[in-house]
Amino acid sequence: MARVLSFFRPKPLLALVERRKPLFSKMSLDSRAREVFATAVRAVQPDTVVRQSIEREEDVITIDGHKLRLKNNLHLVGFGKAVLGMAAEAERILSDHLVKGVISVPHGIQESLRQHGKNHLLLKENSSIEIIEGAKHNLPDGDAQKAAEKIKELASGLTEKDLLLVLISGGGSALLPSPVPPISLQEKLDVTRRLAGAGATIQELNTVRRALSLLKGGGLAHFAHPAQVVALILSDVIGDPLDLIASGPTVQTEIWHEEVLSVLERYNLLDSVPVSVKEVLGKPGPRWDKKQLEGAQEACVINAVIGSNSIALTSAGRRARELGFRPVVLFLGVSGDVKLVSRLYGLLAQFACSQKEPPPEIAAELLRLGPDVGVETWDLCRTMKVLDESRSEGWGATCLLAGGEPTVELKGKGKGGRNQELALRVAVELQGMDLPPKGPVFLSGGTDGQDGPTEAAGAVTDAGLCEEATTQGLDINGFLDNNDSFTFFSKLSSGQRLLVPGLTCTNVMDVHVLLIPSPPINI
Structure with missing residues (x-):
């Protein structure tokens, strides 16, 4: 009986050999990592996410499960780096019911799209949507403030018969500055800059920013009342918190001036803020009185996140599977210093590449490191379990995916960004892990296509990078100390490590890809 049963047992080694037929033998690990990243970016293109979020049948549209009737009553506003492409797609779908629109977009974006051949992300000729760059x-400026005033004016004139479609993406806060009178734009900027310089948290900064703005913290929805408001949001914030994306203009937030004053006092700024700020904050209680707030909340406001890091990674995982990898999503909110984040990926690679059961101290260090890089213990345990099973049961190559926005402590005067520096630091961690063909491969890239003040979005590295650098006389530690990762990658003779996708037209934070090849088979 035992011999008969053994015939039906799984044959992990034979299965692994079958899986490793050279379907992708002509495609390097580097190329596959880049394709996984490109797929993530394609999944969150502004026109794509809008098209997928609006279902139309004649004069009825369905958004996020809500059915809305169109009666030549549609108005559109938007603000953010990706909003022009979002508006172009919304116009294609809904133009026959569109009355008027105003969008606030980055300076020079229309010309940039034309130069890159992305005309499908531009509005049609004679559009009823006004564009203000x-x-x-x-940085908020006079043009952005002019756009905010026009958006406020449009929203304020709506009735209960109207539908206001609000398009929001990363960068929307800077493109919608509307300080509460008599505060000037410059005064508001000075206050928030001084708070940031004093070490205020992002929550504290947003508390103050919302209180000094007419449109943030639900202000736009307030002015649009009693119209139906629908916001389509492309998120660039970890966890997709609606009140933080562009400072939540369609998310009703109860703002108490006393809370703002306590923040300013905490950082010893209360006595030095402009008189206009003191005048606005000197009024006790919430910004809106109770009746106004309740009236705005009675209006149906639909906030739908239609593009995010999660959506990008889901699509990237599908592509990784097509390319011969088992995809594993680690976490969507990796944060903290790149030194710690690089150590995280180095430890995960060690854990996955161990020929035998990995030493317990690796798992212990990973669990200690998790809170410092924003990764939950449960997610680390789940990931290690999958990596352990992949190794012990012969599942073959693995693609570890994560997203987020790590930070860099600037000490030098070099050129680069968080993604390039993270990739370079991970390369140092990968030394000695020489699984064929190139050992683990790591990619870190910004989905907005730009990493710091460079043309690159990030970089691709592997276990052999340190040896390559030594051969060429390049001191990696020296470049890292000077925060000069871009110069390092530019000096490599191969010249192919940088990730330069060009204009991506979107932004859902960063994507990290760790490709772990199949372990060698000894038959």
């Missing part, structure tokens, strides 16, 4: 260098 502003926020040069990603």
Whole structure:
């Protein structure tokens, strides 16, 4: 009986040999990592996410499960780096019912799209949507404020018969500056900059920013009342918190001036803020009185996240499977210093590449490191379990995926960004893990196509990078100390490590890809 049963047992080694037929033998690990990243970016293109979020049958549209009737009553506003492409697709779908629109987009975006051949992300000729470019260098300016005033004016004129479609993406906060009178735009900027310089948290900064703005913290929805408001949101914030994306203009937030004053006092700024700020914050109680707030909340406001890091990674995982890998999503909110994040990926690679059961100290260090890089213990345990099964049961190559936005402590004067520095630091961690053909391969890339003040979005590295650098006389540690990762990658003779996708037209934070090849088979 035992001999008969053994015939039906799984044959992991034979199964592994079958899986490793050279379906992708002509495609390097580097190329496959880049394709996985490109797929993630394609999944969150502004026109794609809008098209997938609006279902139309004649004069009825369905958004996020809500059915809405169109009666030549549609108005559109938007603000953010990806909003022009979102608006172009919304116009294609709904133009016959569109009355008027105003969008606030980055300075020079229309010309940039034309130069890159992305005309499908531009509005049609004679569009009823007005485009205002502003926020040069990603900072609120007079043009952005002009756009905010027009958006407020449009929203304020709506009735209960109207439908306001609001398009929001990363960068929307800078493109929708509307300080509460008599505060000037410059005064508001000075207050938030001084708070940031004093070490205020992002939550504290948003508390103050919302209180000094007419449109943030639900202000736009308030002015649009009693119209139906539907916001389509492309998220660039970890966890997709609606009140933080572009400071939540369609998310009703109860703002108490006393809370804002306590934040300013905490950082010793209360006595030095402009008189106009003191005047606005000197009024006790919430910004809106109870009746106003309840009236705005009675209006049906639908907030739908239609593009996010999660959606990008899901699509990337499907592509990784097509390319011969078993996809594993680690976490969507990797954060913290790149030094710690690089150690995380180095330890995970060690854990996965161990020929035998990995030493318990690796798992212990991973669990200690988790809280410092924003990764939950449960997610680390789940990932290690999958990696352990992949190794012990012969499941073959693995693609570990994660997203987030790590940080870099700037000490030098070099050129680069968080993705390039993370990739370089991970390369140092991967030394000695020489699984064929190139050992583990790691990619870190910004979905917005730009990593710091460079043309690159990130970089691709592997276990052989340190040896390559030594051969060429390049001191990796020296470049890292100077925060000069872009210069390092540019000096490599191969010249093919940088990730340069060009204009991506989207932004859902960063994507990390760790490809772990199949272990060698000894037959």
